[in-house]
Amino acid sequence: MSDLPEIREGEVALPRDPSLEPDAGVVFIGRIHTPWQRGDCPRNIAMAREAKPDTWIEVKADFVPALAGLDVGQPVMLLYWMHNARRDLVVQAPRHRSGPHGTFALRSPNRPNPVAASTVLITSLDMEAGRVGIDAIDCFDGTPLVDIKPWLPTIDNPPA
Amino acid sequence: MSDLPEIREGEVALPRDPSLEPDAGVVFIGRIHTPWQRGDCPRNIAMAREAKPDTWIEVKADFVPALAGLDVGQPVMLLYWMHNARRDLVVQAPRHRSGPHGTFALRSPNRPNPVAASTVLITSLDMEAGRVGIDAIDCFDGTPLVDIKPWLPTIDNPPA
Numbered sequence: 001m002s003d004l005p006e007i008r009e010g011e012v013a014l015p016r017d018p019s020l021e022p023d024a025g026v027v028f029i030g031r032i033h034t035p036w037q038r039g040d041c042p043r044n045i046a047m048a049r050e051a052k053p054d055t056w057i058e059v060k061a062d063f064v065p066a067l068a069g070l071d072v073g074q075p076v077m078l079l080y081w082m083h084n085a086r087r088d089l090v091v092q093a094p095r096h097r098s099g100p101h102g103t104f105a106l107r108s109p110n111r112p113n114p115v116a117a118s119t120v121l122i123t124s125l126d127m128e129a130g131r132v133g134i135d136a137i138d139c140f141d142g143t144p145l146v147d148i149k150p151w152l153p154t155i156d157n158p159p160a
Numbered sequence: 161m162s163d164l165p166e167i168r169e170g171e172v173a174l175p176r177d178p179s180l181e182p183d184a185g186v187v188f189i190g191r192i193h194t195p196w197q198r199g200d201c202p203r204n205i206a207m208a209r210e211a212k213p214d215t216w217i218e219v220k221a222d223f224v225p226a227l228a229g230l231d232v233g234q235p236v237m238l239l240y241w242m243h244n245a246r247r248d249l250v251v252q253a254p255r256h257r258s259g260p261h262g263t264f265a266l267r268s269p270n271r272p273n274p275v276a277a278s279t280v281l282i283t284s285l286d287m288e289a290g291r292v293g294i295d296a297i298d299c300f301d302g303t304p305l306v307d308i309k310p311w312l313p314t315i316d317n318p319p320a
Contacts, residue, residue, distance in 0.1 A: 014222055018187045023304065024241060025182020026273045046314050062174055063272060066250040069265030075318035076264075079239075079275055081184055090226040104236075104308035105229030107315065112223060113186045113306050115239055117277060119318050135319060144183065146273050148264040151318060154206050155267065158235035158279050158311060159295060 004086045005110065010100035012091035018112050019087040026115075028144035029066075030059040030130070032080055036140055043096070045118055048138040055137055057145055059130040067127060067148075074122050075151040078137065081144040082109035082116050119151050164246045165270065170260035172251035178272050179247040186275075188304035189226075190219040190290070192240055196300050203256070205278055208298040215297055217305055219290040227287060227308075234282050235311035238297065241304040242269035242276050279311050 007013055034041075035053045042048040048055075057078070059067060070076065089110045093100045103111050116139065124133030132148070167173055194201075195213045202208040208215075217238070219227060230236065249270045253260045263271050276299065284293030292308070 012225055018222065019185055021187070022185025023188040024186050024243070025179055026184050026186055026275075027178045027181070027247075028183040029272050044314065049319060062178065063250060063264075065172055066263040066272075067265070068251060068260075068262035070262065077277060077316075079273070079277070083184070087187075090223060091228065100228075102228035102230065103226035104223075105227070105310055107309055107312065111307060112189050112226075113239070115186075115275065115307055117237060117239070117309065117316070119316050121318060147271060147275060149267055149277065150265055152267065154204065156237075156277070156279050156316060158281060159209060 003084060008093045010091070010093040011089055013088045014090060017088045026081065026146055028081065028146065029063045030057055030145040032057055032137060032139055032143045032145055034137060034139060034141045038140060041140060042138045045136060045138045049136040053136055055134050057132040057134060059132065061130060064127065064130040067125070067132065070122060070125060072122050072125055075119055076122060077117055077119050077149045077151050077156065078145065079147040080116050080139060081146050082114035083144060085109040085111065085114035087112055087114060115146060163244060168253045170251070170253040171249055173248045174250060177248045186241065186306055188241065188306065189223045190217055190305040192217055192297060192299055192303045192305055194297060194299060194301045198300060201300060202298045205296060205298045209296040213296055215294050217292040217294060219292065221290060224287065224290040227292065230282060230285060232282050232285055235279055236282060237277055237279050237309045237311050237316065238305065239307040240276050240299060241306050242274035243304060245269040245271065245274035247272055247274060275306060
């Protein structure tokens with residue numbers, strides 16, 4: 001656990017890491033490639049976009065046929081796995097927020113299931129290589145990818 | 161596998177269910193309660209909203225402190241586990257679409273990681289019971305919940 005963030009004042013951890021007894025398994029369908037490493041990652045996706053990074057998804061060969069029907073310019077929701085996160089924190093005190101907050105009121109990577117979601121634009125598609133260019137994302141190079149979904153306003157926007 | 165959907169014409173399945181060798185584990189943080197069972201579930205969330213259903217999330221006791229900071233009226237993204245889905249289909253031919261499509265170009269529950277995402281409104285909050293009312297959702301009663309995130313337009317809307 002030495003690579004995980006330390007617990008800060010006001011934070012609450014479960015007595016036992018819940019991920020030790022999983023209810024289901026996820027498979028990594030590929031990796032996200034970004035210029036970012038620990039220490040130089042933008043704080044949010046808006047800042048990542050300003051940097052105009054070279055960012056792409058590499059999909060594993062088995063899953064390449066599942067890309068058929070996606071288009072350049074299309075918005076997609078990516079689900080990805082924040083594999084350096086703590087999974088036992090139910091209350092957190094992020095540096096950029098005042099006071100502690102419940103994990104489900106935050107977008108922190110530290111959560112029982114460290115699945116992050118971001119909506120991005122497809123900028124290129126190479127079906128032979130299984131390579132999907134995206135406009136930007138604020139995660140480390142090599143982050144495991146869990147899903148790609150077409151972004152649909154009727155499902156992904158709050159009701160009017 | 162007998163409870164899973166059958167493979168239709170034009171669909172492509174992997175030779176081996178990828179979930180047999182998971183890369184990481186998810187924990188179910190609670191359940192979604194809806195009026196819907198197999199056979200009477202609305203086809204999409206817009207149709208579920210028209211029915212004005214009594215719908216709520218029941219969060220397991222361990223995770224109730226993680227709700228602190230959420231508010232009634234707030235939009236949240238729910239991630240939930242479509243536990244009756246097939247995980248081996250890379251190309252699918254849904255009844256309501258013409259021709260086969262890649263799984264990542266569809267919102268079908270059948271996907272390598274059957275994590276669905278919907279954005280809903282919080283309609284009530286009972287922190288003692290760990291019960292969060294939501295406006296509607298189009299999943300079966302008892303669907304396992306994986307995450308609750310505050311919906312944020314900067315992350316969840318496509319870039320302008």
